[in-house]
Amino acid sequence: MTAAIVTSTAPVQDRLISGYALTPVDAWTFRDGRPGSPWSGASMDLECHFPPPASTVIGAIRAALARGQGWKGKGAWDPSLNSTLGDGPNDLGKLIFTGPFLRRGVELVFAMPTHVLGEAGQDGKWSPRTFLVPGQELSCDLCDLGKKIRLPQAVAPPTTGEVFKEPSGLFVTASGLKAILDGLLPNVKDVVSAKDLFVIEHRIGLEIEDTTGTAAEGQLFSPQFVRLKENVEIVCGADEVPGDWTFDPMFPLGGESRFATCDPTSFVLPNHTANLNSKSRNAAIILLTPARKIVNGRHLPKPGESIIDGVTLISACCERPIRLGGWNSIKGQPEPQVPHLPAGSVLFVNAEDDAAMKQLLTVEHMGERTAHGLGRCVIGVWPDKANATGKSHE
């Protein structure tokens, strides 16, 4: 077993995290890896993905820090900065990042955990209705996942006329997430849709001829941009930044070198639940940021596989993996696109004894590159019928 779990030595406490808040000066664009340069078969449709991957955000912050220390913005920075800022996209030096997350007003919002099911009301608004939890073990070879599988099953199946939907594209506030960790459905007011946080705008772009400064004939493209709603920002924790370092609070972030305004900030991440069942030793690990290579180089453990000693995967609720990469501006080439388990994924696990359970409760991250902010997780209960049906938590 080659599990890649980072554990802290002390039980997890409320964490006040210092870092930066980023807001767009106008709008941002965060592209996928689709080729857009003329030599590689230009594509006109340039899609924007939001929220951006951690590598994009921390890359921009590190570059801003380096510019504050005299870096000119091209090529490698002075090697004397490497011990603090690292060298290249994979080495962060001493820096440790948390997130990035979205914050609306004073409260963080997170991808809605995928074990929460809801129903669209008359106004089209999604309301939480029940949870998925591991169902009965299938008697024998009845599923492509293997033998003795426990597929996710609704705690309360829909009654006639009810149709439950997954929380696709939805977010939940920190207080809503705390309710979920305790096995309670979040209140409707804690459910936040993507359109309450940002809008995707479509524009027309054109290529400018280097020689004439005029529009290049026929080189139109359709980029997308993201515009954040009022009081919405990206926050990213950053530890080990030298206290006396300063930098220009306006710097480029994402595609087209669009500017972000950066302000120091702090935020509190929700803690693990205190209500885990010590008899059953069941727990639900909820990802707050995408996780990379959780077990044996794979983004998703297999049923029955150990994710730390004595803690095995029983079942899971998750979307398809997302591939995250980025652009290495020093080498002028793309970084590899690595499959990540998306934020909001839920891994249902069981600890074989109290020691394993204790160890599980020290887990804050899963997988690789945790200093990049990847694999941040919180641990909650397996919801049960008593409090996970009907009305939302008030």
Added chain:
Amino acid sequence: MGPRLHFSIGPVQGFVSAARRTRDLWAGSWLLSHLSEQAVKAVASTDGVKLILPQTATGGSTSETGNVELIPIAVTPNRLIAEGDEQALRTAAHAAVKAVQAEWKTIHQTVWSDFVEPVVKAGSGNDTAGIWERQVTHFWEINWVIGDVSAAAGRKAWRSAEADEEWGFRCALFPHLQELSGAIGQRKPNEFKEFWQKIGQSNKVGEYDLDELEAMSAIGLIKRLYPRLDRFKALQDQGWPSTAWVAALPWIKKVMKDHLSAADAYVRAIEAGLPAERIFGSTGPAKQVSDVSANGFPCLDGQLLFGRGIEALAREKDAQGKPKLDDQEKQKLVQAHRTLCKEAKGGPVPWFGVLVMDGDQMGKLLGTLNEDERSKLSKALGAFAKKVNEVVEKHGGRTVYAGGDDVLALLPAASAIECAQELRSKYIASFEKQLGKNHAGMKWVGISAGLVFADWKTPLRQVLREAHRLLDDVAKEATGRDALAVSVWLASGNACQWSAPWEMVNAEEDGLLRDLLHCGKSNEVSAGFVYGVRESLMGLFDRPRDRPGEFAKFPEGLDLEQMLLADLVRIHGNERKVNHEKTAASLTRLSQRHRRIFDSDGKASFPVEKDSFSFDGLRLSRFLVRVQKGEA
């Protein structure tokens, strides 16, 4: 009810919507349907297993006789349900997986050996074989479970797809996958160019198969080139009309009917300037125009039917980097096109429609059916799917897929709404025939539609994304299902978004479709009138901006209909007061929000929000009529 096998193949949207051309869209849908058909056949031929959905293995992508006769429309759904005893279902599941994998292997191995292997053997590419193997091995997600509906839902929630790291530069169709040249490191245009030029030089790759340096992953290249394989020749012969051709179809028909000699002259001018393979698309789509044999006009590449299409062609290069049209040829063709348009009193409308439809509330409907009636549901869906293509072709469109309660079709703008309307009628009629009009479940039967009007040059992926957003977010969620949602899409985004439940669109006496066409046709509702109304009303609303799809709240106490009537009288005088009253009433209805609301017993009502106001109905009205007049 005994145990059931729930089997599915994916990704669906991720595979089908990865399209830069209409051909990609068709090829993706068809291949997925073809693979699903292999699973259906394997399950159907397992002893002790009965297919529930689809009900039979026939009517799929290939004929019973093998590979020669192909049905060019994707009709087999990617999910199947079968029942039997556990052991038989287990055998069927394994057989289905094996059948899908075997067919996929045959296809990808043939594409490799026909198109890629010769280039690799000639020394090009950097670990191309490794990239190929990695991508074809893990692409399809084949899931199955034996159990009840909740087991199927549980399996769906646990997305266990395997995925590998992808290095290097990206595929033009599937951006998460590496392109096959394997060029890495600092940009190496030569290595990259050499590989893709060699692929394009293969005598099996046609003029339109790959653009200059259109780099593809294994999955992208298979999707683009498998129709070139000998065993799929019949599919290739059917052809795939471009968005330009679909948009221009009403004009093509008009020119063929009334201006045949001008069309002849234009074809001759093109033949003089371009080699044949660059002139004509497939004759397949042109069969919709009756006089194909009269001249080659209906078979012209859609791009050549538009002046700016000719200009664009002159800027394009083929896989070898040669311009598709030189400057002198371009000038001649542009002039010939102008002459034709002058003769025909106008050029083609550049707008086409993408229509996506999806059955509503299947879960609720199933809840009202007994075991016997559930098989009738399968029959109703099967009967509907069989009628889709006939209806779409009647309206001048082409079906991309028609599987179960899902439809995707491309249509000329002028007939797209009527097509959606007729498909919805057929859907309801199919269920009424099977269940009976008065069945308790009929209140849940409905089909929502998302229809996007876009210029033929708009990136296809953008239009497909918008169509699915309209279907899911607007027709289903915001309008209450069994509804039509329409948008007019510009490269800069959504210019107009309007929706209403089908009952209100179709109503005989005061249907909203009638209002849309009446207001657009009426000389009273000019562009100036709409602009004037917008200017005078905006200041009264609770929001400063007029955004497509958003409704403002109209101030309490104001009578919108009377205000509009006053404006009409002010502009046009009081002589046609009866007309003005009718127009003001239509405009008012088009401006208000319409949606369906269900009570706790599932009874639908259609309350009109009297104080809601949007300009989208007016915009759509003017757009539709201009399209029908050939002016837009």
